[in-house]
Amino acid sequence: MKTYLECIPCFLIQALRAGRLARLKDEAIYDMLCELGGRIKEIPMDSPPPLTAIGVYELINKHVGSDDPFKGVKEESTKAALKLYPKLKKDIENSDDPLGLALRLAIVGNVIDFGAHEQFDLEKEIEEILHQPFGRWEEKEFREELSKADWVLYLGDNAGETVFDRLFIETIDKPVTYVVRGGPIINDATLEDAKLAGIDKVAKVISSGFKAPGTIIEKSSEEFKKLFYSAPLIISKGQGNFETLSDVDANIFFLLKTKCPVVARHLGTKVGDMVLCKVSNL
């Protein structure tokens, strides 16, 4: 997916949100927005937005004075999600349709902002999300592909969400290779975050080899590329991975919540809709 005009103000919104999350003072956020505004003309409009977002988050790191300003936020998210793990694990085991529930929970992990809630509220929110209707939900096709695949490449997204990915991986009876970002960017999961969530106990965890809030194949490691092009089934979590892989010819199923009008337009859904969709059906 290329960068649309709508993405330009959105980069400023992301910088502002990230600055707040990193507890930058208003004056520093203002300086950052001025600097970012002056650099709009450097944005390559033919690249997917997550590639541009790298520069945006480097700018944030510079203003915060840290290479990983969301380290604490990520740890808190993972720990909050891990507290929910035992109950959700039992729910799946006791379900009439463990795979169906685990699939829905995997998307719940993409929806929730773990930092913003107490455990009680999180449980309530999970229940609510599980009962929301879906925008595109190609579950039948997904189940068929999954049953045929002898292993799965799973592209992770945020820390915290990782715990829900783990529940899903534990439920499908398949070998999984779980891919994390090549380094810390926003609250996206790295090797360290995946380990804290216990993914390494249920899957082989590898880094994409490139630090972006999405999956840029041509910039990724040879190891990743080999896996990507040989995988019988790829599960891609979240909007960043969608934005970078929506034009790629591979057996990808996207599992995400649509968070902006540009992506919603691409998918033919509304903003806020939850989606399970095969790339070749786009």
Place this chain on the structure above:
Amino acid sequence: MKTYLECIPCFLIQALRAGRLARLKDEAIYDMLCELGGRIKEIPMDSPPPLTAIGVYELINKHVGSDDPFKGVKEESTKAALKLYPKLKKDIENSDDPLGLALRLAIVGNVIDFGAHEQFDLEKEIEEILHQPFGRWEEKEFREELSKADWVLYLGDNAGETVFDRLFIETIDKPVTYVVRGGPIINDATLEDAKLAGIDKVAKVISSGFKAPGTIIEKSSEEFKKLFYSAPLIISKGQGNFETLSDVDANIFFLLKTKCPVVARHLGTKVGDMVLCKVSNL
């Protein structure tokens, strides 16, 4: 209300939206966003956003090559609203509570995007909005103040909405002075737009003397200032007037739909809520 950090990306969103509405090509909108981004550092953060928006809309005019790029859009909106006028007039006359209905319709006028719908859809949308709950709705206090006032100063907002203001003015049995912008800015109503809506048949129409998408008292004409400070009751329509008058000591009732999180926070409502609220209750 001062300018918040959240307003900075929003200026870019407004420029983008206005560029689209004025049918600018994507390349021209991109150039405009680059120029605006480079000028973020000129934004006076202690001024209300509509004062800054003047510069944003001047930039749009420059790129469109017109002093009034929304002239056509405004005319279409007013004409679409005038088609609804006879039916709504009858609805008010036949209502058990004409003032209550006219008040709700006045806010409906602030909510609707006339350009985007056919007449049939507009009638349906009006019905839906009339049945939505309100965020803050100080109707009892408003009715008391209105019954005591011997005349009303009514601060208009957008073209099209003016027709709904006219219905309200016809319903309250009071002399009204209706204020429009000092010149064309976005789709805000000017003298010409108010006349097309027939406001001049039911009220004295004056210009504020200043061209901004809000009411900047210190920049307005002496005639306006005199009226403003002597008015027993002021009805202020829309978010732009709220942003510029929320700190002013006068007998103002705001009638608006909250369209952004900053204003919603000020009002203690949610984005999208409809509000009738006295300035001294803020």
